[in-house]
Amino acid sequence: MKKVVIITSSLRDNSNSNALAERFMEGAKESGNAVEIVSLKTNRIAPCLGCNYCQIHGCCVMKDKLNEILDKVIDSDVLVFASPTYFYSISGTLKNFIDRTYAKFTKIKNKDFYYIGSCSDDSKEAIDRCVNTVKGFLDCLDSVNLKGIVYGISLTDVFDAKYSNSYNEAYEMGKNI
Ligand SMILES: Cc1cc2nc3c(=O)[nH]c(=O)nc-3n(C[C@H](O)[C@H](O)[C@H](O)COP(=O)(O)O)c2cc1C
Numbered sequence: 776m777k778k779v780v781i782i783t784s785s786l787r788d789n790s791n792s793n794a795l796a797e798r799f800m801e802g803a804k805e806s807g808n809a810v811e812i813v814s815l816k817t818n819r820i821a822p823c824l825g826c827n828y829c830q831i832h833g834c835c836v837m838k839d840k841l842n843e844i845l846d847k848v849i850d851s852d853v854l855v856f857a858s859p860t861y862f863y864s865i866s867g868t869l870k871n872f873i874d875r876t877y878a879k880f881t882k883i884k885n886k887d888f889y890y891i892g893s894c895s896d897d898s899k900e901a902i903d904r905c906v907n908t909v910k911g912f913l914d915c916l917d918s919v920n921l922k923g924i925v926y927g928i929s930l931t932d933v934f935d936a937k938y939s940n941s942y943n944e945a946y947e948m949g950k951n952i
Pocket residue numbers: 785786787789790791792793858859860861862863864893894895896897901930931932933
């Protein structure tokens with residue numbers, strides 16, 4: 776049994792990337808893993824201040840849910856990010872979260888990593904561009920390896936994900952972590 780933490784970052788109701796994340800969770804639970812979705816919609820994370828307080832004190836100066844979420848991430852075996860594509864990059868919400876990991880990023884290690892993306896574009900390249908941004912983060916971590924990408928392409932309106940190939944792909948990827 777692996778501990779899986781999925782960070783979702785779309786702020787809209789009935790979001791495509793959130794639906795794919797839930798489908799990934801269903802697959803991962805089906806094969807006996809312990810899965811938790813942490814929504815950045817319900818756990819709002821402020822942008823990093825760049826104040827370096829965390830580099831001296833080991834935790835962030837801001838008192839939001841960040842420290843609690845980070846502890847879950849550190850404790851996981853599998854980390855998953857889910858994001859819509861905004862101007863061919865990840866959502867600002869997810870980027871804010873990544874920046875805030877500065878408080879404890881050296882403790883995020885030895886994990887498998889998966890990325891779940893949604894976009895209107897019909898090309899996988901749109902999602903790969905987002906993954907490239909995330910790779911900058913992964914490169915700063917110790918032994919956190921990209922194992923899979925869910926390509927939620929051609930998804931524009933809410934609920935589109937449920938009628939796409941990626942819905943099944945998310946389930947199968949979750950099942951095979
Ligand atoms: C601000 C904004 C920027 C977007 N930029 C892109 C883009 O660059 N490329 C693209 O294919 N889709 C783009 N989209 C469409 C979304 O990525 C798409 O609707 C996606 O399925 C939304 O995911 P969500 O339902 O999880 O929020 C954009 C949407 C918004 C609101």
